[in-house]
Each structure stands twice: as structure tokens, then as C-alpha cells.
Amino acid sequence: MIDMKKFKSMLLVCASAAALAACGGDSSTEIASPGNQGPNPGTGDGGNGGGNGGGGTVDTCPTGTSEVALGSGKACEIAGEILSDLTLTSENTYLLSGKVVVGGDVGADGSAGGAQATLTIESGTTVAGKDNTSYLVVSRGSKLIANGSSSAPIVMTSAADIERGSSAATDALSEGYTSEWGGLVVNGRATINGCDTGICEAAGEADSGNYGGDDDNDSSGTLRYLQVKYAGNPITSEDELNGIAFQGVGAGTTLDYIHVHNGADDGVEFFGGTAEIKHLIVTGADDDSLDWTKGWRGKAQHVLIMQNDNQSASDRGFEGDNNGSANDATPRAQPMISNVTLIGGNSVGDTGMVLRAGTGAKIWNAVVSGFRDDCLDIDDASTYAARDTADGITIESTLLGCESPTDNGSEDGDLRAWFEGQNNNVIGTTSLSGFFNGLEESKVVATDPSTIDSFFDSVNYIGAVKSSDASDNWTLGWSYGINPTPTCPDNTTDNGDGSCTLSGVYTGAMRLRAGLDYKLSGKVVIGEDLGPDAANPIAGAVSGSLTVDAGVKVMGENNTSFLVISRGSKIITNGRADAPVVFTSSNDATANLDTDTSLWGGLVINGRATINGCDTGICEAAGEADSGNYGGNDDDDDSGQLLYTVVKYAGNPITSEDELNGIAFQGVGRGTEVDYIQVHNGADDGVEFFGGTVNAKHVVVTGADDDSIDWTKGWRGMVQYAVVVQNANQSASDRGFEGDNNGSANDAAPRAQPIFSNVTLVGAEDGAGGDTGMVLRAGTGAKIMNLTAANWRDDCLDIDDASTYAARDTAEGITMTSVYLACTNNFDDGSEDGDLEAWFLGQANNSVGVSTLAAPNGGSRAYINGANETAVSVTNPAAVNSFFDSVNYIGAVKNSAGNWLQGWTVWIND
Numbered sequence: 001m002i003d004m005k006k007f008k009s010m011l012l013v014c015a016s017a018a019a020l021a022a023c024g025g026d027s028s029t030e031i032a033s034p035g036n037q038g039p040n041p042g043t044g045d046g047g048n049g050g051g052n053g054g055g056g057t058v059d060t061c062p063t064g065t066s067e068v069a070l071g072s073g074k075a076c077e078i079a080g081e082i083l084s085d086l087t088l089t090s091e092n093t094y095l096l097s098g099k100v101v102v103g104g105d106v107g108a109d110g111s112a113g114g115a116q117a118t119l120t121i122e123s124g125t126t127v128a129g130k131d132n133t134s135y136l137v138v139s140r141g142s143k144l145i146a147n148g149s150s151s152a153p154i155v156m157t158s159a160a161d162i163e164r165g166s167s168a169a170t171d172a173l174s175e176g177y178t179s180e181w182g183g184l185v186v187n188g189r190a191t192i193n194g195c196d197t198g199i200c201e202a203a204g205e206a207d208s209g210n211y212g213g214d215d216d217n218d219s220s221g222t223l224r225y226l227q228v229k230y231a232g233n234p235i236t237s238e239d240e241l242n243g244i245a246f247q248g249v250g251a252g253t254t255l256d257y258i259h260v261h262n263g264a265d266d267g268v269e270f271f272g273g274t275a276e277i278k279h280l281i282v283t284g285a286d287d288d289s290l291d292w293t294k295g296w297r298g299k300a301q302h303v304l305i306m307q308n309d310n311q312s313a314s315d316r317g318f319e320g321d322n323n324g325s326a327n328d329a330t331p332r333a334q335p336m337i338s339n340v341t342l343i344g345g346n347s348v349g350d351t352g353m354v355l356r357a358g359t360g361a362k363i364w365n366a367v368v369s370g371f372r373d374d375c376l377d378i379d380d381a382s383t384y385a386a387r388d389t390a391d392g393i394t395i396e397s398t399l400l401g402c403e404s405p406t407d408n409g410s411e412d413g414d415l416r417a418w419f420e421g422q423n424n425n426v427i428g429t430t431s432l433s434g435f436f437n438g439l440e441e442s443k444v445v446a447t448d449p450s451t452i453d454s455f456f457d458s459v460n461y462i463g464a465v466k467s468s469d470a471s472d473n474w475t476l477g478w479s480y481g482i483n484p485t486p487t488c489p490d491n492t493t494d495n496g497d498g499s500c501t502l503s504g505v506y507t508g509a510m511r512l513r514a515g516l517d518y519k520l521s522g523k524v525v526i527g528e529d530l531g532p533d534a535a536n537p538i539a540g541a542v543s544g545s546l547t548v549d550a551g552v553k554v555m556g557e558n559n560t561s562f563l564v565i566s567r568g569s570k571i572i573t574n575g576r577a578d579a580p581v582v583f584t585s586s587n588d589a590t591a592n593l594d595t596d597t598s599l600w601g602g603l604v605i606n607g608r609a610t611i612n613g614c615d616t617g618i619c620e621a622a623g624e625a626d627s628g629n630y631g632g633n634d635d636d637d638d639s640g641q642l643l644y645t646v647v648k649y650a651g652n653p654i655t656s657e658d659e660l661n662g663i664a665f666q667g668v669g670r671g672t673e674v675d676y677i678q679v680h681n682g683a684d685d686g687v688e689f690f691g692g693t694v695n696a697k698h699v700v701v702t703g704a705d706d707d708s709i710d711w712t713k714g715w716r717g718m719v720q721y722a723v724v725v726q727n728a729n730q731s732a733s734d735r736g737f738e739g740d741n742n743g744s745a746n747d748a749a750p751r752a753q754p755i756f757s758n759v760t761l762v763g764a765e766d767g768a769g770g771d772t773g774m775v776l777r778a779g780t781g782a783k784i785m786n787l788t789a790a791n792w793r794d795d796c797l798d799i800d801d802a803s804t805y806a807a808r809d810t811a812e813g814i815t816m817t818s819v820y821l822a823c824t825n826n827f828d829d830g831s832e833d834g835d836l837e838a839w840f841l842g843q844a845n846n847s848v849g850v851s852t853l854a855a856p857n858g859g860s861r862a863y864i865n866g867a868n869e870t871a872v873s874v875t876n877p878a879a880v881n882s883f884f885d886s887v888n889y890i891g892a893v894k895n896s897a898g899n900w901l902q903g904w905t906v907w908i909n910d
Contacts, residue, residue, distance in 0.1 A: 055093035055128075055162055062086065070095055070128070071163045077130075083115040090124040090152075095159060096134045096181070099207065103142025108189060108201040108213040110141060120145040123225065124152035128159045129181025132233040135241055137185045137209050138220055140248075144186065148225030150257070150514075150551040150579035153478040156184060157229040172261055172481025176310040178286050179264040182206070182241045183231035188220045189213025190250035192272025193295035193322070193329035201248070202271070202294065206233065206241045211248035216274045216297075218250030225257045225478050232264035232286070240265040243285070249275040251298065257578075259479045262286065262308065266319075270296040270335075276455055277303075281479055284308030288319040289342075292333055292359070295322060299336045299455045302474060304435055304464040306482070307345035317342035317371065318353040320361055327358030327382050332391050334360040338449040338456055341435055341464035344371030344402070351377045352402065358383055360391040364447040365462040366398040367437070369430040375400035376419060377407035384413055396423040397447040397462050399440065401430030423447070435475075435482070436468045437461060470514065470549035471574040477514040477551040486513035495519070499555075507542040514549040514579075519586055520561040520600070523626065527569025532608055532620045532632030537568060545570045545640070551579035555586040556600025559652040562660055564628050565605045565639055567667075575644025575676070580904045584648040591649055593907045595729045597681040597705050601625070601660045602650035607639045607668035608632025611691025612714035612741070612748035620667070621713065623690070625652065625660045630667035635693045635716075637669025644676045644904055651683035651705065659684040662704070668694035670717065678702065678905045681727065685738075689715040689754075695883055696722075698900055702908050703727030707738040708761075711752055711780070714741060718755045718883045723863050723892045723901065725908055726764035736761035736789065737774040739782055746779030746803050751812045753781040757877035757884050760863050760892040762853065763792035763823070772798045773823065779804055781812040785875040786890040788820040788865075790851035796821040797840065798828035805834055817844045818875040818890050820868070822851035845873040853891075856899055859909045863901075864893045 055070030065076040075093035082102045088094055104114025119138070121127065129135060136156075138144045148154040158180030185208040192200050192212040201212035233241040243263025246255075248271060255277035260267040264286035272294035279302045282289040289305040307314045323329040340363070342352045352368035355361055356379035368375040378384045378393065387393040398419075400406070405427045406415040419425050424445040431438030441463050449456035466472040476483055488500035489510050495501060499517040505525045512518050527544030530537040546565070548554065556562060563583070565571045575581040585591055585599035604627040611619050611631040620631035642663075652660040662682025665674075667690060674696035679686040683705030691713035699722040701708040708724040724736045742748040761773045773789035776782055777800035789796040799805045799814065808814040819840070821827075826848050827836045840846050852866025869891050877884035893899050901908060 058093065059091040061092065068095060070159060071165065075128070082117050082119055085118045085120070087120040087122065088125050088127065089122045094127050096127065096129045096136055098134055099137060100135070101137045101139060101209070102144060103139040105139045105210055106141030108199040110189065110213070114139060114141060116141045118143040118145060118221070121154050123148040123154060126155035126157060128157055128162055129231070130159050132179050132182055135182025135185065138187060139209055140187045140189050140211060140213065143219065143221035144223065145221045146223050146226050148478070150225060150477045153225040153227050155227045155229070156231070161230055172283050173306060173308050174310065175262060175284065175308070177230045178262040178284070178311060179232050179234070180230040182233050183243050183245070183263065184228055185209065185241070185245045185247060186220050186249050187211040187247045188249035188253065188273055189215045189218040190248050190273035191216055191295070191331055192248050193331055194326060204245065204247050204271070205239050206235055208241070208245065208247070212272060213248060216250055217252045219252030220249050222254040223258055224254060227259045227261065227480050228263065229261045229480060231260070234265040234287070242266040242269045244268050245271065246273060246275045247271040249273045251276050257478060259283070260285070261480050262311065264313070266291040270298060272296055274298050276300070279474055280304070281475060281482070283482060284311050284314070286311045286313045288316045290317065291319045292335060293321040293323065295329065295331045295333050297331060297334050299453065301338045301449065301456050302464050303337065303340040304475065305341065306343045306435060307349045309345045309347045311348060314345055314348040315350045316352070316354045317344070317368065318355070320355045320359040322358035322360070324357045329358070332358065332360055334362070334391050336362045336453060338364040339459055339462070339464055340366040341432070342366065342368045342371070343432070343435060344369065351375070351407065353377070354379050355393060356380050356383050358386070360393055362394045363398065364396050364449050365459065366395070367401070367430060367432065367441055367463040368399070369401040369432055371402050374404045374407040375402035376405065376415065378415055384415070387418065394422065395419060396425065397444060399426045399428065399430060399444050399462060401428060433468070436465050436473070437463045470547070476549060477579060486515045488516065507544045509545045509547070511547040512549060512552050512554065514551050518552065518554045520554065520556045520563055522561055523564060524562070525564045525566060525628070526571065527566040529566045529629055530568025532567065532618045534608055534632065534634045534637065541568070543569045545572065548573045548581045550574050550576045550581065553582045553584060553588070555584055555588060557586050559598050559601050562601025562627070563603050566628055567606045567608050567630060567632065570638065570640030571605065571642070572640045573642050573645045577644055577904045580644040580646050582646045582648065583650065588648070593680070594727070596649050597703070597730065598651050598653070598683040599649035601652050602662050602664065602682065603647060604628065604660070604664045604666060605639050605668050606630040606666045607672065607692055607694070608634045608637040609667050609669035609692035609694070610635055610714070610750055611667050612750055613745065621690070623664065623666050624658050625654055627660070627664065627666070631691060632667060635669055636671045638671030639668050641673040642677050643673065646904070646906060647677070647679045647682065648906065649681050650679070651685070653684040653706070661685040661688045663687050664690065665692060665694050666690040668692040670695055676904065679704070680906055681705065681730065683732070685710040689717060691715055693717050695719065699723070700901060700905055700908065703730050705730045705732045707735045709736065710738045711754060712740040712742065714748065714750045714752050716750060716753050718881060720757045720877065720884050721892050721900065722756065722759045723908070724760070725762045725861050725863055728764040728766060733764060734771045735773070735775045736763065736792070737776070739776045739780040741779035741781070743778045748779070751779065751781055753783070753812055755783040755881060756787065757785040758887055758890065758892050759784070759787040760853070761787070761789040762863055763790070765791040765793050772796070772828065774798070775800050776814060777801050777804050779807070782814050783880070784816045784819060785877050785880070786818045786887065788822065788853070788869050788891045790822040790853055792823045794825065795828040796823035796826045797836065799836060808839065815843065816840060816846060818872055819846045820872045820890060821848045845875060847872060856896060856902070856909050861908050863908070864896055864899060865889060865891045
């Protein structure tokens with residue numbers, strides 16, 4: 001069983017984040033862009049909101065608000081109603097005074113005529129409540145768009161928290177603060193129960209507005225990467241404000257990455273509706289952590305609940321009712337919940353899960369540990385009797401680890417026998433390390449909830465958090481006070497501002513943890529060069545590995561600062577779609593995505609796969625710009641993993657023959673995993689492959705200052721799903737593809753023979769730069785399938801020398817199938833090319849025409865297939881090599897619904 005005292009002792013304070021509070025006004029009073037956000041606060045969590053004793057520096061308060069003192073700083077105070085759209089940005093501190101209401105109530109069916117409004121809160125903003133009678137209400141028909149980020153969550157906290165500043169407690173589970181402001185109430189028009197006739201609606205507790213209606217898909221906005229701290233007000237036992245109350249909220253509302261800390265009465269309560277939530281943390285609730293009533297039929301996945309010994313009234317993990325006054329009221333509560341960890345307190349708390357008052361529930365993959373009374377209680381005879389009906393209770397793949405696992409009261413029948421009779425349930429001892437799964441949890445057979453409902457992620461584990469690995473620990477970077485504060489790695493410099501500086505050569509394992517920023521000073525090398533022969537490494541050389549957590553930012557000081565991974569060493573970036581790893585300049589906060597480039601040196605990975613250009617022996621070469629040796633005898637060599645990784649403003653064209661690129665893959669082997677990478681405004685090239693066999697999927701190159709994807713020295717890798725979009729502001733921008741075998745020896749072996757499928761190449765036809773979509777030359781071979789190229793100023797396609805053109809139909813030559821060209825001039829029919837157009841059109845499914853590529857909604861850069869691209873007959877790449885996914889479209893992005901670039905890339909969707 002988990003020892004919470006030991007867990008708490010390892011938690012350290014999160015650094016303070018500036019706190020902000022809310023202002024009302026008309027729709028013309030949007031606050032300006034946040035600009036430079038300053039350094040990372042330097043914690044594994046999202047900051048404590050304390051602001052070090054001050055509210056902040058006020059810019060201009062919106063109309064209808066007033067500047068007030070808050071702590072040692074200033075704030076914009078807001079009171080009353082917000083009846084038109086308003087955006088809160090992070091320059092100001094915002095203070096809620098009394099009940100603040102977004103919009104007028106539109107009624108149960110939307111016809112009541114209340115003014116609809118949207119309150120938008122930008123990432124990094126903190127909204128404070130003055131006292132426990134100050135709270136925020138979103139009316140039916142209005143919306144709250146609180147869309148934070150993993151590195152800059154939105155914080156809703158108390159004025160008292162701001163005034164405490166740096167005196168805040170040392171970790172979340174040791175704090176006693178609660179009920180310091182009223183909390184957040186969201187009212188929706190989804191169905192609830194408890195009415196005899198008509199559309200059912202109800203009045204929220206504590207004068208929080210009416211809720212309920214007839215639209216189960218109703219949207220009340222977006223809450224994402226949000227902390228709510230010290231909220232709630234238990235006015236009476238029947239009239240309470242909670243941390244967050246979702247009252248009749250519909251499934252159209254987006255709820256993801258929410259942490260409610262030390263809320264009173266409950267942490268989160270669902271009053272009917274169909275709201276669905278992922279990545280929910282509730283810590284220190286002063287009553288129940290997750291409560292539902294009045295027919296909630298939503299879904300939840302990845303839910304972490306931990307009780308706090310300092311909250312004397314802390315009660316249940318789950319308290320689930322259908323309706324306390326009418327147990328069989330319809331619609332009956334029937335939430336579906338998967339991947340939950342419920343951890344009780346040492347001296348407080350009652351029961352892990354109490355299901356009662358007629359509720360149904362489907363619960364999978366839960367871990368319940370350390371509750372003082374019981375892990376599980378079905379609390380009345382009628383609920384227990386109906387447990388096996390269609391809308392009753394299912395619990396599967398669940399581990400109960402309490403001294404008393406079940407409450408076998410007279411109303412429960414033999415609850416333990418019933419629990420053990422369901423699939424994959426276990427009663428035993430938990431082995432949680434903090435809130436991370438241990439050996440006992442890993443033994444329980446998981447249920448894959450995605451096979452039951454498409455809302456759920458596919459999982460192979462029980463509990464909320466599989467392990468402490470950054471790739472598994474979704475709580476990192478944005479939550480409050482539950483992860484240990486990271487420290488700078490050994491042999492780096494702690495700059496005292498939440499950043500660490502790396503310099504020189506590092507051997508052994510190094511991890512760049514979320515919560516800190518990292519700077520590169522000069523050439524930084526991971527591992528010593530182990531040489532070209534994996535079986536006979538250089539004597540005495542020591543390898544290294546660099547692991548980078550999701551959401552981490554690594555910054556080069558200038559364009560002579562770059563990162564090199566040596567042969568025999570590895571880089572492992574564990575980015576996620578919602579928290580990519582970012583390599584950028586130390587001037588990232590002020591850099592211009594449209595114009596800046598070559599602000600730092602870039603990323604170089606050296607491997608031991610085969611390259612060409614040598615007469616005898618194992619072929620190796622020296623990388624440009626003193627980037628180390630590469631090449632070897634192992635085409636399966638593994639240099640690690642790049643996953644959801646963005647490289648911005650990189651490269652250094654020192655001379656025309658000595659250059660750093662955005663990313664240089666130098667002799668990298670196919671054992672390396674490359675998936676979801678973007679290089680933006682890279683100079684010289686975006687991505688260059690120097691020999692080797694590395695493969696990649698989901699590659700985005702935008703704004704390359706020379707070529708976007710370049711290869712030479714015998715690269716034989718494969719790429720599927722690649723988007724290239726040029727930037728008209730890059731005057732030296734050149735080709736989409738520039739493919740060589742070897743410029744000095746066109747027939748050098750092994751010959752370059754990359755295979756591409758599903759590529760979109762878009763030139764900057766009206767820009768100062770830009771040349772040709774694809775230039776294949778210097779003896780390269782290539783197999784290209786399902787590609788579209790458009791808007792290149794010179795040509796779409798050029799086979800640039802006679803020897804390459806002459807060899808195009810050989811076994812190692814060039815094939816193009818299902819390729820659609822849409823340039824003003826599609827072919828460079830120079831004397832060396834022969835009749836390139838006739839050759840191109842003679843291959844299967846190739847055609848030329850007009851581009852119908854479209855930009856994503858709200859964007860200006862076209863790369864999504866339109867009607868003409870969709871009409872092209874497809875080549876199935878999976879029939880060519882098993883690396884490829886089977887597809888039924890050309891180009892990189894089939895349609896807006898399948899746009900894999902959304903959420904993690906920069907610039908291209910602007």
C-alpha cells in the first residue's frame with residue numbers, strides 16, 4: 001500500500017506564476033498580445049500562482065474594469081455581468097469581485113433571449129477571486145474558452161494565494177488552504193433528471209444560475225490546461241459552491257488537462273448532462289473528489305485523485321448518485337470511466353468509491369488505494385439490486401488495495417463476491433510509487449476501453465499514470481505541486497532563472513526534465529565518437545544518451561551553438577501532440593516566425609549506417625561545420641527517437657560548402673525512429689540526409705532558407721507524409737527536394753534510392769525565393785508515389801543532368817507514380833533531360849493540372865487536398881514496403897478532418 005507521507009516528503013514547491021484576475025467590458029476591449037512571457041518558472045508543475053507576493057504589472061485595464069492593488073502589484077477588477085465577448089491576456093492580473101456572470105441565460109431550449117457572450121482566457125493567465133463569495137458563472141448559451149498550454153497553464157486561484165506569494169506551502173499535499181474564493185460554475189443545456197414533465201431544468205446551488213435543457217451535444221466552450229486552486233464555499237450542507245461545478249454541461253464542451261486543488265465542498269461535481277473529460281487531477285478535495293448526480297452520462301479517462309491529510313472534511317474519491325430524491329429518475333446516471341487512480345489520506349477520508357441513489361456506472365482500469373473505511377461501497381439496496389441490469393454497474397480490470405476492500409453492509413449483499421466475479425478484478429496490495437503504477441498494478445489485465453467507445457484512448461494498463469517516464473506521465477509541466485521540482489542535470493550551469501546551460505561533451509545518461517528550459521552554449525556533444533564499426537568501437541570512448549521530456553524547450557545561444565549526437569550515442573525526444581519538444585533560439589520569445597532564421601546552429605545526428613564516397617573499407621566522413629564523423633557498417637543502427645519535435649530558426653550557412661542545417665541526419669540508421677518532426681525557417685536546408693538508411697513519417701518543413709529536404713552520399717531511407725511549404729520571406733529559399741547520389745562520383749555505391757509516399761510540396765510562387773519543386777541529380781535514384789507539387793516559380797520537376805536522366809529506368813533509377821504537378825511550368829526540359837514531360841506522363845497515374853490545395857480553417861497556407869488532388873488514382877505504398885501505411889489518397893493531408901499537423905506545429909496553420 002502506498003505510504004503517502006513518503007510521497008509527500010519528496011514533493012517540492014513549484015515556482016510562483018504571476019497571478020491575474022478577470023475584467024468585463026465590451027467586445028472591443030481585447031487586451032494586447034502577451035509578447036515575451038519571460039523564462040520558464042522552473043518547476044515540474046505549472047507554478048503555485050503565488051506571484052511572489054504581487055499581482056503583476058498592469059497594462060491597460062479593459063473598459064468596465066478598474067485598476068486595484070493586489071498584493072504588492074496591481075490588478076484589473078471585474079464585477080457583475082459580461083454581456084459581450086471579452087479576451088483576457090497575460091499582461092494583466094484580473095480579480096473577480098463577487099459573482100461574475102458570463103452572458104445572460106438563454107433558457108432550456110435556447111429561446112429565452114439572454115445575451116450570449118464568450119470569455120476567452122489566454123494561456124499563462126491567472127484569474128483570482130477576491131474571497132469565497134467571488135466566483136465565475138458561465139450561463140447557458142455562453143462559453144468559456146480557457147485554452148492553456150502544457151508550459152503555460154491557466155490558473156484560477158484566490159487573492160489570498162497571490163498575497164501569500166513565496167510563503168506558500170512546500171507541496172500540494174501539505175497545504176491547508178481551501179475555500180478562499182468561490183470557484184467556477186459552468187451551466188449548459190444538456191439533459192438532466194428530476195422533473196416530471198417538459199424539458200428538465202434546475203436552479204444551481206449558491207445562486208449559480210439555471211441549468212439543463214434539451215441538447216446533449218451542447219457546447220459551453222473549452223477548458224484545457226487549467227488549474228483551479230483553493231476554491232469552493234460550503235455555505236450550508238445543501239447549498240454549496242465547488243471547485244468546478246459542471247451543471248447540465250453537454251458533450252460538445254472540451255474538457256482536458258484540468259487540476260482542481262483543495263476545493264471545498266467537492267473538487268469536481270457533475271450535475272446531470274453529458275460532459276466528457278480527459279486528464280483530470282483532483283487533489284485535496286475537502287469533501288468528495290469527483291461527485292455526480294441528476295443523471296450524468298458523460299465519460300472520463302485518465303483521472304488522478306489524491307486526498308490531503310490537511311483537509312479534515314475530506315470524504316470520498318467518487319460519490320455517485322443518480323438522484324437522491326428519486327433513485328429511478330431518468331435519464332439515469334451512467335458515466336463511463338477508465339484509467340483512474342484513487343489514493344486516500346492517512347488520517348482523513350472515507351471510501352474510495354461510493355455508488356448509490358440509483359446510479360449506474362461503467363468503470364474500467366481503476367486503482368483504489370489507502371482509503372480508511374473501504375475501497376468500494378454500493379450504498380443502498382436498490383442500487384445494488386440493479387447493478388447487473390443494462391443501466392446498472394460494471395467494474396472491470398480494477399485493483400482494490402484498502403484494509404477493508406468492500407463495504408459488505410446489509411444493503412450490499414455479498415459485494416466482494418460480486419466484485420471478484422467480474423472480469424480481471426483483483427483484491428490485494430497496491431504498489432504505487434507516489435501515483436505511478438508499480439509491479440502489482442502492472443499484473444492486472446487491462447480492458448481496452450477504445451473497443452467500447454471511441455471517446456477513449458486505447459490503453460494496456462490500469463490506473464491513471466502508467467509510469468514516471470516522461471512519455472507516460474501526463475501530469476508533468478502543467479499541474480500544481482504533485483511532481484518533484486526538477487533540478488539542472490550534472491555538469492550543467494543553473495542560471496537561477498529556471499534554465500540550465502549545457503556546454504562541451506556529455507557522456508552517460510542525461511535527462512532534460514519538464515519544468516526547466518535548457519540552453520546550448522557553443523557546440524554541445526552527446527557521447528564520444530565510438531567509430532564506424534559497432535562490433536569494434538573505439539577503445540576508451542564513452543557513449544551518451546540525451547532524453548528530453550515532453551514540452552521541454554532547448555535553446556541555442558547563437559548560430560555557433562548546436563547539438564551533436566555522436567556515433568554510438570542516442571537522442572530520445574518524448575514530445576506529444578499537445579506538448580512537443582522544441583529546439584529553438586534563446587531569443588525565441590521575440591523571434592519572428594515569418595522572417596527570422598539562422599539564430600542558432602541546429603541538430604546533428606551522427607550514425608553508423610553505410611554511406612558512399614569511399615574507395616575501400618568501411619566508409620565514413622567528417623560532417624560539415626565540425627559536426628563530427630559519421631558512417632559505418634550497420635544499416636540498422638539506432639540513434640534514438642525524435643517524436644513530436646519542432647526545430648525553429650536553426651542552421652548556419654558558414655560557407656556554400658560548410659553548413660549547418662535545421663536537422664542533419666548523417667549516416668543515421670533505420671533503427672532510429674523519426675515521427676512528427678517540423679523544421680521551421682531552417683538555414684541552410686531544412687532537413688538533410690547524408691547517406692544512411694533512416695526512415696521518417698510525418699515530416700513538416702516550412703520556410704527553409706535553401707532546400708527543404710536534401711539528400712546525398714547514398715541515402716536509402718523511406719518517408720511517408722511529408723509537407724513542404726516555402727516562406728516568401730526567405731529570399732534564399734530554393735528547392736522542395738534536392739536529391740543527389742554523390743556530387744563528386746555520380747555512380748558511387750550504395751546509390752541513393754529513397755522511397756517517398758504521400759508528399760505535398762508547395763512553393764512560394766510570388767516570393768523572392770523559390771526555385772523547383774523536385775531536382776533529382778548527381779546519379780540519385782528515387783521511388784516517389786502519391787505526391788503533389790504546386791506553385792514553384794521555375795518548375796515542378798527537373799532531372800538535372802544527363803547521367804541521372806539516362807539511368808532513370810534502371811533498377812536503381814527513378815520512378816514516379818500517382819504524382820500530380822500543378823506549376824505554371826511543370827517540367828525543366830533542358831538538353832540533359834530528354835523529353836521529361838513524356839517520360840513523366842508515361843508512368844502510372846501521373847498527371848498535370850491546377851492545384852486545388854486548401855488552407856486549414858483560419859489559415860492562409862494551402863496544403864490540404866482539394867478536388868483535383870482527390871481525383872488522382874492512388875498507388876498503394878504498403879504493397880511496395882511494409883514501412884508504409886496503406887492509403888487511398890495522394891499528398892500528405894487527405895482532408896481537414898485528417899489534418900495531422902494541427903496542434904503541434906508552428907506557422908503553417910496561421
